Amino acid sequence: MIITIVCLAFILATVAMRVFGGRPGSVTLLEYQRAVLYRKGLPVREVGTGRHLVFTGVEKLMIVDTRPIQVSYEGQAVALRDGSAALYGVSGAARVQDARKAIYAAGNYNHVPAFVLLCCARSVLNNCTPTELKAKEAVADRIMERAKPRLVAAGFELLSFRLTQFALTQRAFE
Numbered sequence: 001m002i003i004t005i006v007c008l009a010f011i012l013a014t015v016a017m018r019v020f021g022g023r024p025g026s027v028t029l030l031e032y033q034r035a036v037l038y039r040k041g042l043p044v045r046e047v048g049t050g051r052h053l054v055f056t057g058v059e060k061l062m063i064v065d066t067r068p069i070q071v072s073y074e075g076q077a078v079a080l081r082d083g084s085a086a087l088y089g090v091s092g093a094a095r096v097q098d099a100r101k102a103i104y105a106a107g108n109y110n111h112v113p114a115f116v117l118l119c120c121a122r123s124v125l126n127n128c129t130p131t132e133l134k135a136k137e138a139v140a141d142r143i144m145e146r147a148k149p150r151l152v153a154a155g156f157e158l159l160s161f162r163l164t165q166f167a168l169t170q171r172a173f174e
Helices: 001-023 101-107 109-124 134-151
Strands: 024-029 032-038 042-045 050-056 059-065 069-079 085-096 156-168
Touching: 024 032, 024 059, 032 050, 032 101, 042 101, 050 059, 059 101, 069 109, 069 156, 085 109, 101 109, 109 134, 109 156, 134 156
Parallel strands: none
Antiparallel strands: 024 050, 032 042, 032 059, 069 085, 085 156
């Protein structure tokens, strides 16, 4: 009789745990991965490398790769302040610093560094004249100054940036 009650209690506890707590499973994060643990749709905490116990159906790990994201775009055109045009190329790298911010930064966090670097480069170059563009390093520094806080706000760290290609085009109607 006692054994039957104990077995029944164990079965009921197991069923209740599966229904309300999910089925236990483990997830292993590699040294270059970070994750945010969500429980019932709400973020609980960030987790690092190693093996983590997750109850499926109730908890979820959103995994983020923290290896550097390389960005390289060539042959981009931009209009300058005086109406002339320039061709430019950008190259850079950024890395995820804050997994939670990176997850919420975009639908695919890997696209954020490219978007920010291209937008900042276009914005800085739009406000320049051809004479200001002679100092290529100063222009690259202005782009980096504009991109760093935007990337930090999205949970990234800017590792490198450079203008790879830069040429002024001739005006058609002079």
